[in-house]
Amino acid sequence: MDAHNNAVASISKRLQKFYLQRQPFRVYHGSTNSTRTSEKNSDNTVDTSRLNHVLGVDKATKTALVEPNVSMDSLLDATRSAGLVPLVVMEFPGITVGGGFSGSAGESSSWRHGPFDSTINWIEIVLPNGEVVCASKSEKSDLFWGAASGFGTVGIVTLLEVQLRDAKGFVELTHYHTASFSDVRKKIQDELANPAVEFLDAIVFSPKSAVVCSGRLVNTIPIGSKPRRYLRRQDPWFYLDVQKRAELAKKPVVDYVPLIDYLFRWDRGGFWVARHAYKYFFTPFNRITRYLLDNYMHARVMYHALHKSRLSDTYIIQDVGVPFDDADGFFNWVDQTFNIYPIWLCPLRLRRDTPDAAHGLHANFADPNYPEFMLNFGIWGPGPTDYQKLVHLNRAIEQKVHELGGNKTLYAQAYYTEEEFWKSYDRPAYDDVREKYHASHLPSVYDKVKVDEDAKRKAMEGSRMPVVLRNVRPFQGLYGVYKAWRGGDYILQTKKTSALTVKPSKRDS
Structure with a gap:
């Protein structure tokens, strides 16, 4: 805890400096399983990459005290040594606890327990003015639910208590x-x-x-x-x-x-998205090639390669939830519009159980009239080579889901106009939390998730790849693979070490 508290104090001091100048900041986590990159810049970046430890697993209360950059595989290593497992485990080993909380992550047990944020008891968060506070579902619940799905736009979460089960x-x-x-x-x-x-x-x-x-x-x-x-x-x-x-x-x-x-x-093959890489690189897709290329077919490597090559900008990567009553019609529309298969379906329990959850971006989840379950569609595959057509198709998904009263997961790139975005999400409830907790000067969730054309252009211009090859198949993809290979042993499936203390239950003591 001493190392944790020192790291939090350093973050607090840095945020105080930014707050006095009302200067926005970026957070460097050290890795990402989003479609957006994570870059380190010393001028306006807060480095939280050291917050990657499991600080304790309590067998009696069935909880784990976890820093935000702990990956799913590291968390499971710690909890299973105590005979426990989180209620919701995101599908890729490299997804972090903080990312799951801030990004509305869900998986196949979320039909019972809700998204990952619903399985968190309380958080420690550094507010943009540098104040360090704790928030839970019963104390400062507005801050807790405002930070959930907030993508770091309310403050920097530095500690979470995660619910576990046998x-x-x-x-x-x-x-x-x-x-x-x-x-x-x-x-x-x-x-x-x-x-x-x-x-x-x-x-x-x-x-x-x-x-x-x-x-x-x-x-x-x-x-x-x-x-x-x-x-x-x-x-x-x-x-x-x-x-x-x-x-x-x-x-x-x-x-x-x-x-x-x-x-x-789903890790090997990234569901099935890695299959497209074989076609992209003119490589046969069979048991032998999957065996030989296995190191490069895990989600950690794939994300790294996609970011460096910028190929993710050419894919349709959408997770959207629609009410069950509209699911058949939505599927028929997706089939006729995209013809992308396979499609992942995952039922999610989104409705919150208490009015105290009516805060932040998803305040409507606490409305008793909100559907209890949504059916999530994972639609992932190469898009058209014409960029304007790609944008049109992504916008069509967003508009169709809004029309049906559904919900889009924002880990993927968003193509909404700002007006369209706030028709789908609760801006008054979100702004209330940000105003109360000194975050109004920071970029909003919309600013963070929207497609940034200037950033994409600068990233391509800053690439060391020759200009004539940057968008040429297969050289664009080979550049990403090269950067993944240069990433070393960490990229090729090694894990960060977690400090762990397992607290015995009364029966064990």
Whole structure:
């Protein structure tokens, strides 16, 4: 805690200096799993990269005290040593606790527990004037919910208490194949009503083929069964394995997946986005090439390469939630407009349980009339080569989701005009929090997530790649791969070390 407190004091002092001048600042986290880059600049940047430790795991209260730059794999290393696991674990090992809290992250257990921010008990946050305060769901709840999904525009979160639950060794995962979108949507709704289900998502491979993946934690597997693995070089990619086996079977397929393999099942291949890299680089896509190129097919490496190459600027990368009543119509529109497959489906419980949550960007989530569940669509794939057409398609998604009363996850680039953006998000509630806690002079969430054409142009001009090759296939992508390789062992799947103290429960002592 001494090292933590010293780091927080340093951040506080730096923010005080900026606040006296009413100067906006940037936060350097050290890494990113967003579509936006994270750059270090000494002039107006606050470096929080040292805040990457698990400070304690309490077995009695089933909580973990965690700094914001702790990655999901490091957090799981710490909690599993105490026999515990977070209620919601984001799908990529490199996603951080702070990023999940500030960015509305959700996964297959979020239909039960809500987004990751709903599983946080309290936060320590340095306000823009340098004041260090704690906020929870019951004390300073306006600040807590204002910072949740706030993308760092209310202050700098420096510590979080994460809720945990008892861990088990395996996820019993049942795959149900369906032959139409309406069938997959109905099956998801049936599983939502099943109290035994703990994890739930689906993959749509085409209008006539989809698989619902429904899971629960178990400690043992039946005699004669073998664990289904997904994290080793020789293992299949999760979505390919599910597609092949579920489509061939005439009945539900049941697997027993080791817990960590399940939680990070999407890491190899980045869901399925990495498949596009094989096509981009004119490389055969088969078991041999996936085996040989495995180091480069993990999310940490892919994000690094995408940022350095700027190829992410040419992709459609959207996560949007729509009410279940409108899901069939939205799917038909996506199918006709984009024809991008597979599509990830994940039910999310977004409605908050208490009026005290009616603050910040998503104050409407606390409205009792707000839908309890949304169906999230993950739409990811190469866009048109014409940039204006790419913008048009992204804007079409945003407008369609707004029309249906849905919600867009803002980790991806936003193409809204400012007026359109604030029609979809609660500006008065968000501004109230920022005014009260001295953050009004900072850029807003809209300023932070909108596509910045000038920044994209400057990044390309600052590249060391020859001008004639910057946007030429495959040289643009090769530059990103080269930068990922130069990133060294950290990029190739090593993890930051976390300091850990495990507090024994009364029974253990």
